[in-house]
Amino acid sequence: MKSLIAALAAALILAPVPPAAAPAPPAIQVSPEAPLMDQPFRLSLTGLPPGRPATLTARAQAQDGVWWRSAVRLPGAPAEAIDATRLIAAMTADAAPKGGDRQAFAVTDVSQPLATTFEISAGGRRLASRTVTRRFGPAGICPFAIREDGVVGVFYVPAQPGPHPGVLVIGGSDGGFGAPQVAMMLADHGFAALSLAYFGKKGLPATLEDVPMETFSRAVGWLHRNPAVDPRFVAIYSESRGTEPALYAAATTGGVDAVVARSPSFALWGGVSANHLPGKPAWTVAGKPLPAIPNTLYPGFIAAYLGDRLTGRPVRQTPLFLEDLAHFGDTARVEIPVERIAGPLLLLAGAGDQIWPSAMMAGRIEARRRRFGRAGADQLVVYPGVGHAIPYAYLPVRKRDAAGPFAVGGAPPGETRAQADAWPRILRFLTDAAKARARPDAR
Structure with missing residues (x-):
């Protein structure tokens, strides 16, 4: 027995030791x-x-x-x-x-x-x-170009069977189709989204001048009639200058159940010409211009503008809008009657907006809604350290304005925080509003 144990021990000692496993590469x-x-x-x-x-x-x-x-x-x-x-x-x-x-x-x-x-x-x-x-949306989302019944746009429909809650997407003063990134992402989350063009496309005004407000009421009606849309819920998502017709249409047109207004205005403003100078009236009804606050190039703004251009600094436009408001005086006749909007509003603004004073104007909208007892389900969010363009996708955020003709405002810490908050908030707001309208007792 002793000899057997000794033999086994010797075999173990002489057996080759397997090499240690190589560490996994990075x-x-x-x-x-x-x-x-x-x-x-x-x-x-x-x-x-x-x-x-x-x-x-x-x-x-x-x-x-x-x-x-x-x-x-x-x-x-x-x-x-x-x-x-x-x-x-x-x-x-x-x-x-x-x-x-x-x-x-x-x-x-x-x-x-x-x-x-x-x-x-x-x-x-x-x-x-x-x-x-x-990608902004999965491969199953196929956009459709629309040019019918006075509606020009691109329609994004979810890949899943419908009908779906509808959203009209209205962009700002850049023209063309409105915020297509937003429309694509909304379709990914179950909304049939129409990215609307209201100027800057064939058959439409070339600039933000003499734009018929009927354009937006027709688009709302188009969504209600489309078989891909559940007519129980049609909302509007809007940005910057596009918030003016969005809120106006919601206040004067039936069938708008909720409005998202990013960097909004409480009133109607004048038009913008091709060279970004004050132009003709921006908005018309039945071919007649609506009352609006005109942009006027006052001496103080001209001096600041020339100083900025000479030194290479981006121009801040917010002081111009504030000066226009001060000179205009009583805004009662140009304010949008937001108290007539039956559904809830989500108002998003950046405290550092240097395109126009959207945080102040969002506050004016909220105050008017409260005065008329209509602000129950509304939300007002003002982001510190954020400029005009509130981010809604995970892309590089704007840095401090150091290039380009116009300042936008904001700084990376605030922009990054808003990037994580704004888009989920928009989706929750629209989803909750759509669910509320789908209840049997909603209408």
Whole structure:
């Protein structure tokens, strides 16, 4: 027995020891694997050499050719979890090419995916790389161009069978189709969304001048008649100058059940000519101009404008609107009768808006609604440190205005916080309003 035990011990001693498993190479995991533009996502970094600092970079090319980049230092822990949306928000634009937009990440075609590459490097050597491709909506959403019954737009219908709650999407003074990114994302969340054009397209006014208010009432009616839309709920999403006809249509046209107004106005303003100067009346009814507050280039604003242009500073337009209001006096005859809007309002504004004083004007809307006892389900949200363009997708946020002819306002910390709050808030508001209208006792 002793000899058997000795033989076994010798065999164990002489047996080859298997080599230790090689450590897994550095890798980047993405969760969820295929996020959409309005979805937060995280990166799990594994296999990093312990105690060895590394750098995580992100880069993406906007649709105008400008590259945007950001980087964060990693302390070298065995594994890291990173909020990728914050890394994207922190991106800044390269200096080249000329003519690109360096204040906002340019998106001109919402049907195209956006690729963002994340890379880990240390000591000048790339350790791992992963490209994440995101879309504004899933591939099943097929937009339809619309030009009928006086309605010009693009209709985004969810991939799931309908009918669906409807949303009319109205953009601002850039013209063309209204906020197509928003329309695409709304369709992804179950809304049939019509991105409306009201100037800047064939057959429509060329500029924001002499735009018929009937354009918007016809669009509301078109949605109600469309078989893809549940007529129990039609809402309006609007931005900037587009909030004027949105609120006016909701107040004067039946069938509008809720309104989202981003960076809104409480009153009607004058038109804007092709060279961005004060123009003819912006809005008409039955061919006649509606009363509005005209923009007037007062000497003080002209002096400030020339000073900004000479020194290369972006021009702040909010002082011009405030001066116009002070000179105009009593605004009763140009205010939008928002108390006539039966459904709830969601008003979103940036406290640092330098395009026009949207936070103050949103407050005027809320005050009028309260005065008439109509503000019960309304929401007013004013974001500190945010400018005119409140972000609604996970893209690079605007930095402090340093280029471009006009200041927008805002700073990265406030913009990043609004980016995580505004879009989920809009979806909850519209979803809750649609559910309320779908109840048997709602009508």
